[in-house]
Amino acid sequence: MKRNVSEKLMLQRQRKRGDDKKMRCLISINFLGSAGPIRFMVKEDDVVAGVINTALKIYSSEGRLPVLGSDANNFLLYCPNAGSDALNPWEPIGSCRERNFVLCKKQKQQQMTEGRSEMITHKASGWKAWLNKSFSLNKILSL
Secondary structure, eight states: HHHHHHHHHHHHHHHHHHHHHHHHHHEEEEESSSSSEEEEEEEESHHHHHHHOOOOOOOOHHOOOOOSSSOGGGGEOOTTTOOOOOTTSBGGGGGGSSSSEEEOOOOOEEEEEEEEEEEEEEESSSSHHHHHHOOOOOSSOOO
């Protein structure tokens, strides 16, 4: 009888270990303007805001350039293969079924409204807007 109980406990421990391994995944995050991606392990049920926060801490601790800051609210995380919208900060990172991401700073544009200047943050801008701006035809000089 005692042997059966210990076998059951051992099987339960093995199942828990197996579940932990299934729930973790290695992700890669590219930062605009940085030399290369950072990679770290996350749980599939970790929220996007927490992943952004962890990525910024790792980026800073490695002394990477350019200096980005540490406020996760100023950044958006994108799945380059999944579409143009940024991930919702409160959804689990595993919900998009991707392992490669792009992290970029929210673009702030100055807009004149009724004689005063306001800073407005646009969610639609980000790494795709930066890419379009970089390849804009206005920058090509004609000879």
